Amino acid sequence: MKHDFLTRSLELKESLSKNRRTLHQCPELGTQLPKTSAYVKGRLEDLGYSVQEIPGAGLVTQAGTDTGKRILLRVDMDALPMEEKSGEPFASQVPGCAHTCGHDLHTTLLLGAAQLLKEREPELAGQVKLIFQAGEETLEGAAAMLRAGTLEHPRVDAVLGIHVMPTLPVGHLYYPKGTILSSTDMFEIEVAGKGGHAASPHLAIDPISTAAHIILALQSLQVKAVPPDQNVVLNVCQMESGSATNIIPDQARLWGTLRTFDNQLCRTIQERMKQAVTYTAQALGASAQLRFTEHCPCTYNDPGLAEALAECLTSFGTEFVTQPNYRLQVSDDFGFYSQQVPSVMFLLGCCPEEGKCYPNHNPYVRYNEKILTTGAALLAHCAYEWLRR
């Protein structure tokens, strides 16, 4: 029998759109997604899947046989804490919460792929593991999934992820080899000085002025510690200190972010930051401590897997425009999987209308639902074909 996931997927258009709009209207945040998880679990069980729920991480299920290779398809399900202004008739019904990153579409795509794969389960040459992950935006879900051993028992051989890109046209699919998304680290700096009267600065140690010197020292690292061919973002974005114009405060606190495209360079910069913070404070008679609070590694597309998927796509039924040199200085906690198992993240264009594209995380962002059928078929086709290779 000719396997044509794309043709079959077109027949599921209505149900895909219904799933997407249902999920879109009830966005949830972080690692607790009770309504979303219940909905996804229900649909999967309707299809004949048995679903495992991992607290704080999401849902896991699988199709296929226990012999042969194993590929994992991972999507995320969580939304963002912001108002939606898309004007869509199916916009968020939850105040202060919206699916502006498109994870409702990701969830729908994998539900569609789950149906397509289930219908051809006897033909699968190996196992497809399906992960519907919570807590992507908070960078917690992937780590929780890995701690739960989802890459093991048995070990998966490849991981495929997908992200919708509303700024790229429909028909564009990018999965360049190498690092595609940056690492992200959040940091916090506590500067301890000595409070006093504003009229007697010589008797105090000013943490605000120390913090200012620290900010400048960090900025100069961005120029002097980064090789010229590398892009690094190092930004202090928040600062807190003081309570009145006539008091020198005791302490100051700074928060910021570090983003790189190279995990080794990331570690090097982190070391240099610690030195810059410690010694700058010391030179001014204060003390300061730098703490990295959250970490997400770079998302790395395995070149061999990317090539194999490109070959799988030659029989997909439609061609995509691709771009071999594309990367974004944003992070996805898909990076955690990609550091452990050969992985590829697909970036799928879904601009709703030329000239009317807003980026992910924008309150006005809209997504083109045309990609629901293509995207579902894409995931199913790639898993099916890759297992046969």
Ligand SMILES: [Zn+2]
């Ligand atoms: Zn996002």
Ligand SMILES: [Zn+2]
């Ligand atoms: Zn996202």
